[in-house]
Amino acid sequence: MPELPEVEVLRRYLEPRLQGRRIVEVEVRRPRVVRPTGEAALREALVGACLRRVDRRGKHLLFVLRTSSGCERTAVGHLGMTGRMYVDPGKGALPRHTAVLLHLDQGRFLFEDPRQFGRFHLEPGVLEGMGPEPWSQDWTPDHLRSRLSGTRQAVKTRLLDQSVVAGVGNIYASEALHHAGIDPARPGSQLDPAETARLWHSIRTVLERAIEDGLGANLDFAGGGDGLFYFGSAAGREAGAERLQVYDRAGKACLRCGGTIERTVQAARSTFSCPGCQG
DNA sequence: CACCATGTTCCTTG
């Protein structure tokens, strides 16, 4: 479950557990996910290095480390659609879809990904061209307006473009448009300044609330006391779902106006909206 | 069996 809020919650979980840890060995079980770096280069860069901190850029996690020779290196992680990352004591059997394993001086870091759309590599180039973080000073209503203009693309489709604003995905694009009361099918260039400002604000609000939910939800990082962590656990999903106003609620009543939520398809992705609120 | 899925990239078709 990886859009910006989920990745941020994961970052806050991972950082204190990885900070100061030394990587003893790197095990790649699904070579696909370490492209384009490749297993050999990944092992060479990571083995013996210490984790300094975990940052986030859009939906990417940045694992900043210091190698034994004192260089700073950054490994980039992306969860794709189904990725999970967590730290555990390193005793249990490996999950079926383990993609990458980092054996640490204390415990181990696991990256599981059934669909293998996620990545764990050393290529910082994937961050180029990414739009501003939603809370950076660079991201203003004017910036959003400039990135919605000059195209006839629907505003919802524009929000999925990571160069517009980093981290918004299919769920929160629908949620933000509903929050702002804007029809997802409207061409982005057609929004007036007031609507654009409203949408800008709604994006922040919706993402902020989702992060709060993630932190407050019963994600149970301790997993019953042994340090196991299953991001996207049933408890986490249910708690998060309560806050979704339209996503995956086709045919149900709009929580604001009572109208019926509808599902449409834009750019081959589902969009959920309320015709009453988003006219 | 059919269809759907939180992401991204690439290719084809207007």
Next chain:
DNA sequence: CCAAGGAACATGGT
């Protein structure tokens, strides 16, 4: 050049 559509990736859930 632009936008839309589809496929691909690989697997699981309903």
